[in-house]
């Protein structure tokens with residue numbers, strides 16, 4: 342094995358070019374911190390893109406994974422295991438409690454967010470084809486959406502940059518403007534062959550926009566009148582990120598299909614596509630499947646993650662810490678002319694930065710690079726937004742430290758731009 346203890350970066354590793362050419366080499370983590378191969382410490386305001394919600398170096402999760410690995414690692418979906426059954430039961434029971442209007446009945450386990458979406462699209466098509474006719478195959482999705490990179494999920498993702506090189510994608514997908522109820526009503530009047538409506542109520546990659554109440558009520562009303570399944574993508578917004586189990590019930594959305602992933606198994610790959618009884622009854626054996634999805638190791642860990650996160654004391658702590666983060670970021674945004682109004686909710690927040698960008702200079706990338714030099718890892722969302730999604734367990738002191746580094750980075754860039 343190569344030894345990397347003489348460098349913090351690797352250039353052009355044998356990965357495909359889609360991931361870029363230079364990588365920070367990370368070695369280990371503890372709490373809210375990551376350490377590179379040279380031992381430099383980074384406060385993590387990104388948590389592996391909203392995955393490591395419980396922080397790093399969790400011995401409790403490692404013990405569960407190790408115990409389960411010794412006992413049984415894989416059985417395929419020809420058989421079931423106790424952790425998978427218990428997790429599915431727990432997910433259904435707890436989601437039912439926050440969305441009592443629907444009857445949730447089954448969980449399909451996959452391995453990633455994009456797979457959760459693929460399952461959702463297939464289930465929605467099956468439902469609509471059975472109930473309305475086999476020509477009901479289209480999907481309504483929205484501007485600034487991100488649902489993943491496999492062909493089905495990419496088809497409902499809005500960004501042309503991601504879509505165009507891989508056209509043709511699945512036909513019949515329309516991207517309507519987000520938060521415009523009238524556009525949705527008009528589109529559904531025009532096109533009666535819709536199999537599903539898919540949305541994020543808080544858009545993680547596409548700019549941290551939140552669904553408005555009038556938009557949600559239009560979706561609810563139109564979907565109910567036309568018997569169209571609503572798919573909610575809570576891959577990024579779900580599981581405590583907004584200080585609640587899910588973000589959608591707080592917006593008044595009552596989805597038929599719920600997609601979860603990122604933090605579900607504490608950093609191990611697992612996704613869940615949760616469906617109601619009305620969807621489940623239309624599905625036939627063989628309609629969908631996954632070799633690894635819902636294996637006993639990932640589901641055993643996920644059961645513990647779920648119990649930790651879906652606990653009222655834990656969620657209320659997240660809301661308190663999120664309010665502190667929001668307060669610090671609001672102050673920061675108010676102190677710089679180049680910063681716009683804070684967006685997002687809970688521990689998924691964004692600061693827009695409006696500095697001129699061209700082919701040679703990208704201010705968000707420059708801010709992220711300066712932050713990294715000063716020991717802070719942060720994310721980007723959309724074109725010009727700094728996205729902050731720390732571990733949900735981050736302390737208020739760490740929040741203040743991280744925002745201070747962010748402040749330093751924006752000041753540094755601001756001064757550099759002014760003097761150039």
Ligand SMILES: Cc1ncc(COP(=O)(O)O)c(C=O)c1O
Pocket residue numbers: 390453454455456458487488489490541545546574575576577578602603
């Ligand atoms: C809202 C949302 N949906 C789906 C995905 C795709 O998840 P994955 O990268 O695990 O396939 C992402 C990933 O960032 C996401 O943020």
